[in-house]
Amino acid sequence: MADAEAKTGRKKIQGVFSSQNVQKIGTGSTVRRTISKMYWMVQENDQGEIEVQPLNTSYIPAGPKTSVNMDDFLAKYLPEPEFYVSNVYPKMKELSGTIQRGEKARQAGATYSAEFEFQNALDVDEENVRANFGLGLTYMDRGETSKANDIFERLVGLDAAFEAEHKHLFNEFGINLRKTGMQDQAIDYYNRALEMTANDENLHYNMARAYYEKGVLEKTTEHLQKALSINADHAEAAKFLDYINKMPKG
Structure with a gap:
């Protein structure tokens, strides 16, 4: 269009x-x-x-x-072009710099510095998607699942968290929920994402991984089949489904 x-x-x-x-x-x-x-x-x-x-x-x-x-x-x-130049742009630039420092600190393993920067960003904009993802990932890096769960509950309420521009952060957060043992939260998270984009084979594949780790094989199979119905060439989903089908029954 x-x-x-x-x-x-x-x-x-x-x-x-x-x-x-x-x-x-x-x-x-x-x-x-x-x-x-x-x-x-x-x-x-x-x-x-x-x-x-x-x-x-x-x-x-x-x-x-x-x-x-x-x-x-x-x-x-x-x-209000003058208001933008004198007030809004400097504040947005400052906020972006704070988040970038947090992301660099987290990547370097300096989790307490990262937490400090992300918290400062959230003091300015509590619904900032990058800062919330960053803080949640920082808590998961430290194994602080209770604090990570608080961030998870905030993020699932933000439509913007599931928009395409945040895809890499969104994926990393969901995978870390599962790897940290927060399978129930991962399933709720992916369900929320599927409300926004139902035809995403990778969401169904990740949902299947979370259900498998909970031992719910029926749901695992269901989401693998959905992933393959969207993209028949999804090699990981096909391999995973084949593995499930070959598991001994009963």
Whole structure:
């Protein structure tokens, strides 16, 4: 499908915008108006829909994205390029640097430094997907399954955690849940992912691995068959299913 630029001949709408909310307080002669201003990160997607996401008190885009039709958007939202340059961009750059330091520390095995950086990032944006994944993986590296479970419960509530841009982190987290012995959490995690993308053979394969480690062979077989129905050339799933079928019954 052609994107919004190709269809309209203009650049897609994006950047920081503001909206105002006017409220009346009091009654009669004491009535007065208050005006509150909200800032939003705005992105027009490839379908021409306007997605708006509020900025939190740290000037970081956070929370759910909502769609606004073009007429309402043009009537209610004003561009704030200077606010973006002076406030939002520096904060987002700082947050990204904090997360990168955490990821480098974790890769180097410095788990307490990694935890410090990821916690600092979450103080600014508690729903940041990279920081949550990083902190959860750090806890699993240290064998702290109770703390890892707290992060798991937060992540399964975040739709953004299962988007394509976070695929490598998503996969690593799921595999580590299983390897850390958190099979029940891994199964819940993959079920949540399947709600977002049902036709992913690798999700079904990973689900089968988790069920196998729980000793639930019927579910193992079911998910291997689903993986192969999506991709008949999935060599690992075919080999695993063959192994299951050759196991002694009873």
